[in-house]
Amino acid sequence: MRPDTGGELLRTALRDSRPALWRIAGWSMVEALPALLYGVLVAAALDHGFLAGRPATGVAYLALLAAAMIARAAATRAMFPWFAAIVEPLRDRLVRVVVTGSLGRAVWHGEPADPSAVAGLTQHVETVRNLISALLRTSRQLAVSLIVTVVGLAALAPRALVLVLPPLAAALALFRRQLRTLAARQRAVVRADEALARGTAEVFGGIRDVVACGAQRTAAADLTHVVEEHGRASRTLAIAGGIRILVVLLGAQLPMVGVIVAAPWLTGAGGLSAGQVVGVLTYLASSLEPALRSLVTVVGTWGLQLAVTLGRLAAQQSTPPARTGRLPVPAEAALEADAVTFAYGTTEPVVQDLSLTLRRGDHLAVVGPSGIGKSTVAAMLAGVAAPQQGRITVGGVCLDDLDEAALRAHVSLVPQEAYVFRATLRENFTALRPDAGDDVLDEAVDALGMRALVDRLGGYHAELTDPDVLSAGERQLVAAARVYVHGAPVVILDEATCHLDPPAEARVEEAFAARGGTLVVIAHRISSALRADRILLLDGGRPVLGGHAELLHSAPSYADLVGHWMDVRPRTPDRSQPLRPRMATPATK
Known part of the structure; x- marks a missing residue:
């Protein structure tokens, strides 16, 4: 279940930081010692020291207060590593939330990409990180100081609490009641910030059009608004923030005036000494009033900014389509598309009314001009994108009704952008099948023609500390081996060999075809189409399915595409060399 509110999002992000939070709480108690002992030690220094004619005793009590302050400084210093242990990983977790949400809305729900998500990623995440850091350092200390001040007052002069607690409670209740109004005003400011960022970006991004159309005044009026x-x-x-002044007056300064006015009663019928009255005033002036003032300021500004920003981040989240988890799917089950249509946003469909059946052993090539929707077909067949119309099933079960494990066990997608992570070569090969033995790895490496690469890297246990040392084609081979080891019955190669030379590409495709499963290749060379049993042509209209010879005669756009692929001669003027296939432009997703 995804977090639905900012508070739930923060709790989720801080779930692994509980040990650090407990350590901070422990050091906070040490840090609060001066606030707890202020009044008690000042009263003791007066009553048992200076007023009793024993100045050395008074100095000793003040020295204890100084020692408490030194302990506070040491505790503050000890907490900074734990602050870092909480704040630094928090940014990564929040970035993951925003990126997953932005991609999820585009991939899972077919929404158009939102450029403002970039602003949310950079601005909101950094805002939360900075606010959490500031609040951990300040509001934590202020809240603890407020609590221990009341405890110290109760220990020093319980009768004085009647003058302190009622107005303090009333002030806190008033502040709590106004927080909702302040939060609404803060949300309005955040929305205004986002609107200002969007408006500025739109105007300055299209400034040439604005000038060309003579629309400077209109653009300026829009931005002015x-x-x-x-x-x-x-x-x-x-x-609205002016309420903080009233809270401090009511909660801290009114009790101070009350204690001064009631001093004759406190030292008479109240039974307090002069030192105790001074101690009570010390608590109020040195601890309660600064702590309350700072607390309402911090919570009323930073706290509200944090709550509102977290709410905006939580709103950017997205969830994958619900899957009911029907297991298992037979390995021989057919993958079928029934009248599938897909469009991005409100644009014309990139795939329209596609019907297709892929049985075990089928080898299909998908061809078409760049940007025509080939990768979209791959994404839908892999269950990564959901069609707006029609359905895609495996063994009669809709892909949306399979849980993630069942879907990935049956269909594997190898994208063009191969991912190799920092780990051993074995861990890269076995990421989808951790229990695979050396015999399985050997079969994949030999089938894909990777033995020389594996030996050069140092074998399966070689550490890939810097995957960038691999070429783009080598990274594609590693990604292909990962899927080969996994052994899913249906494999979709979405231009997954575009960085390989034709012989290496042929070996990879033939290796997957020889496994006996189903192979779908998003082709970028004519050779890939010629190796396939059937070819799916996308040309902007309804998809056309057939063999190479059939499409050459029945689909002029396919003949044009083949001619485009083949019409490339070597750079040398030797005309005796045969024609060579040319790699087409990578398809737009």
């Missing part, structure tokens, strides 16, 4: 809205939202928030 956005700026004014931002200003109004900021002013409204500042006015």
Whole structure:
């Protein structure tokens, strides 16, 4: 279940940081010692030291207070590594949330890409990171100081609490009640910030068109309106923030006045000494008033910014389509597309009314001009993208009704952008099948023609500390081996060999075809189409399915495409050399 609110998002992001939070809580108690001992030690220094004619005793009590302050400084220093242990990983977790959400809306739900997600990634995540750091350092200390001040007052002069607790409770209740209003105003400011960023980007991104059309005044008026809205939202928030002054007056300064006015009663019928009255005032002036003032300021600004920003991040999340988990799927089950249509946003469909049946042993090549929708077909057949119309099934079960494990056990997609991670070569090969033995790895390496590469790297246990040392083609071979080892019955190669030379590409495709499963190749060379049993042509209209010779005669666009692929001669002027296939432009996803 994904987090639905900012609070749940933060708890999820901090789940692994609980040990660090407990250590911070422990050091916070040490850090609060001066706030706890202020009044008690000042009263003791006066009553048992200076007023009793024993200045050395008074100095000793003040020395204890100084020692408590030194302990506070040491505790503050000891907490900084634990702050870092919480704050630094938090950014990575939040970035993962935003990236997953942005990609998920495009991949899982077919929504158009949102350029403002980049601003959310850079601005909101950094804002949360900075606010968490600031709040851990400040509000934590202030809240603890507020609590221990009340505890110290209760220990020093319980009767004085009647003058302190009622107005303090009323002030906190008033502040809590106003937080909802402040939060609404803060959300308005954040929305105004985002609107200002979008508006500025739109105008300056299209500044040449603005000038060419003579629309400078219109663009300036639009931006002026956005700026004014931002200003109004900021002013409204500042006015609402004035409640903090009233909270401090009510919660800290009113009790201070009450203790001063009631001092004769406190030292008489109340039974307090002069030192205890001074100690109570010390608690109020040195601990309660600064802590309350800072706390309402921090919570009313940073805390609200954090809550609102987390809410915006939580709103950017996305969930994959629900899968009911029907298991298992027979290895020989056919993969079928029934009247499938897919479009990005409100544009014309890139795939329209596609019907196709792929049985075990089938070898299909998908061809078409760049940007026509070939990779979209691959994504839908792999269950990565869901069609807007029609359905794709395996063994009669809709892909959406398979849980992730069942889907990936049956269909593997090898994309053009091969991913090799920092680990051993074995771990890269066995990422999808961790229990694979050397015999399985040997079969994959030999079938794909990778033995020389494996030997050069140092064998299966070689550490790939820097995957960039591999060429693009070598990375594609590693990704292909990973899927070969996995052994899914259906393999889809989405231009997964575009960085290989034709012989190496042929070996990879033939190796997957020889496994006996189903192979779908998004072709970028005519040779890939010639190796396939059937060819699916995408040319902007309804997809056309057939063999190479059949399509040459019945589909003019296929003949044009073949001619484009074949019409490339070597750079040397030797005309006796045979024609060579040319790699087409990689397809737009």
